[in-house]
Amino acid sequence: MSHPPLQPGWIDRPHLRMSLGDFPTEMGGFIRDAFLSYVIHGDLQSGRPVVLCPSAIASTHHRLDFLIGKGMALDPSHCTVIAVDALGNGLSVSPSNSQSQPRDQFPFISVRDMVNSQSQLLNLLGVDQVHAVVGASMGGMQALQWAVSEPQRVHHVVAMTPMARTTTWARLMNETSRRVLQAHPGWRDDDPQAWSAWVPLMQMINSRTPDHWDALYQEISDLLNDIDERVKTWQKQQYSVWDWLCQTHAYDAHDVGTTPGHNTTASALTSICAPTLILAPPLDLYNPAESAHWAAQHIQNCKFIEIPSRWGHQSASFADAESVFFLAQHIHAFLWKTSNPT
Template sequence: MIPRHPPLQDGWIDAPHRGAALGRFPLESGEAIDDLRLSYVVHGDLDDKSKPVVLGLCAIGSTHHRLDFLIGAGRALDPARYTTIVVDALGNGLSSSPSNSATQPGERFPRFTIRDMVRSQKRLLEQLGVASLHAVAGASMGGMQALQWGVSYPDAMSRIVALVPMAKTAPWSQALNETARLALRAGGAGSSAEVDWTAWVAVTHILAMRSPTRFAADVTLDGMHDWLARRTAWWRRQQADPLDWIYQSWAYDAHDVGTTSGFGGDTARALAAIRARTLIAVPRLDLYNPVEAGIWAAQHIADCQLVQLPSQDGHLAASEADPETAGRIDREIGVFLA
C-alpha cells in the first residue's frame, strides 16, 4: 500500500520525503516486521560532515512535521548550524504500519514498543552512516523516545531534548488512550465502514491535548459543538488510519525505560544511566502526560535542566499552538544545544 501523507499545513516545511528499506526487523515481542521501511526527511545536508547531526522524533499520531516549528533560519534547529534528520515512527502511516504493510496488513501487523521504534531509528542511522548525534529531540511520545535513546544508547548523543515526556507511562495516560481506543472501535474502526472520528477527536483533541483555559479560548467564536464539528472534519482530511493510532497507543501505554534490558524494571535506575545532558520542558498543567511525570524524570537524570513553562495550553504547550510559548521553547533549546 502507498503511504498517505496528510495535506500540508501552515508552518510545515515541505522537505523531500525519503525512505529506507531495512529488511526483516525482529521486535521485543519475539515477532518481526517482515520488511521494515522507515520514512524520514533531512533538513540540511547529510554529506556536509562539518555540521553536527540532530535526530528529531514524532509524537503519537504525528509525522515528521511535528518539530517543524523549531526548524529553519534563526531557529533552534537551524540548517545552517545542524543537520536534522526527522524520522517517522513505526505505526504512523508513513513508516511501516498496519495501514501500509504489504505482507502483514491490518491486525496481522505485529505489535511494537517504543524501544522497537528507537532500535529501528538506530538501524536507519547506521545505514545512513551517522555514527554519533549531537542531540535527540522530541515532544510527547517523541520525548519518551528521546529518553529511551538516552537509556538504550547512552553514548550515542551529547544532548537530549524531551518536551512533555514520561519515562514510564502514567495510569492516567493509559486510561485516556483506552478511552480513545473505545471511541474508535465504537466509531467503526476495524470494520469496512467509514470511521466516525467524532468521539475520538473529543477525547484526544479536547480532553488530552488542551487545558480548560486553552479550550475556552479556542471555542470563544463558535462554541463547543461547532468547534468539535470543524475539528473532526479537519482531522478526517488528514487521512489518518485508526488502526495505526491504536497500535501506537499500545506502544505508548506499555512504555517504561526501566524495562530496558539490564535495569530489572527500575525506572529511576534506568534514568540515572543517561549520560547525555538533558533538557525536559513541561507546562503548568498537562491532561495527557502529567506534569509530575516529567518533573520526576528530570529529578532522576544526573545532568538535567528542567524548564517549567508558564503556559496555560496543556499538552499543546510543546507545539506551535501558542507563538509565545513556542518562542520560549525555541530559545531554550537553541541555548541548550549551543
C-alpha cells in the same frame, strides 16, 4: 496512509524511505519488509552536527517543524536534522500500509522498537554520533529511551512533555480513545466518521486545559462549531484507526526501566549521561507534568524548564505561538551553549 495535506508552518522536504528488511521486535516477532520514512533538513554530507527528531503519537516528521529553520533552535545551516516517522504512524511501516502483515496481523511494537529502528536507520546513513535527540510527547519518550539505550551515541537530549514510564492516567486516556473509535461500526474499514468522538476527546479535552477553553469560548454554539471543524480537518489527514491502536498500545507499555540491563525506571534514568533538558507545562492532561518533573529529578545532568502556557499537552507545538518562541530560545541555548535567555 499517504502524506497528509501540508498544514500552515509545515516544511515541505523530499520524503525519503529506508528499507530495514525483516525487523525484529523486542517481543520476539518480526516486522516483515520493514521501512522507515524520514526527511533531512540540511546536508548530511556537510559534517555538521546531526540532530534526530522522532515523531509523536499519531504524528509525522512535521511534528517539530516549528523548531526548524534559519535562526531557530534547529537551524539547517548549523546542523543536519533528520526527522523520522515512528513505526506505526502510517508513513513508516504500519498496520495500514504493510503488505505482509496488514491491520491486525501487524505485530505488537514498543517505543524501544521505534528507537532501535531509528538506530538502524542512522547506521545505514553512516551516522555514528548524534549531537541531540529532540522530541515532544511520544517523541520525548523516544528521546529519553535513546539516552538509556545508546548512552555513548547521544550527546544531548531534549524531551518536551515526556514520560519515562507511561502513567496509569495516560493509559486510561488511550484505552478510552480506543473504545470510542471501536464503538463505531465502520472502524475496521477506517470509516472517517469513526473519528467524530475521538477528536473532541484526544485533540481538545486531552490536549488542552480547562483554562484554555474557558478563555477561548463563552458560547457553547461556538465551541460546537469548533468541534465540527476540527473533526473535518482531522478526517482530511486520512489517519488509520489501525495505526492509532498500534501506537497507543506501544505507548501504554513504555517504561525505560525495562530496557535490558536495568530493573527500575529510576535506575535507567540515573544511567543517562547526556546533558538533558526536559520541558513541560504546569498542567498536562495526557502526559502528566508530574511525570516530567519526576524524570528530571532522576537524571544526573538534567535541567527542567516549565513552559509558561495553558495549552497543556499542546504547549510543545505549533498551537501556541508564545510557546514556540519560548521553546526555540531555551532549546537553542541548551544545544548550542549560547547565553541563557532571559
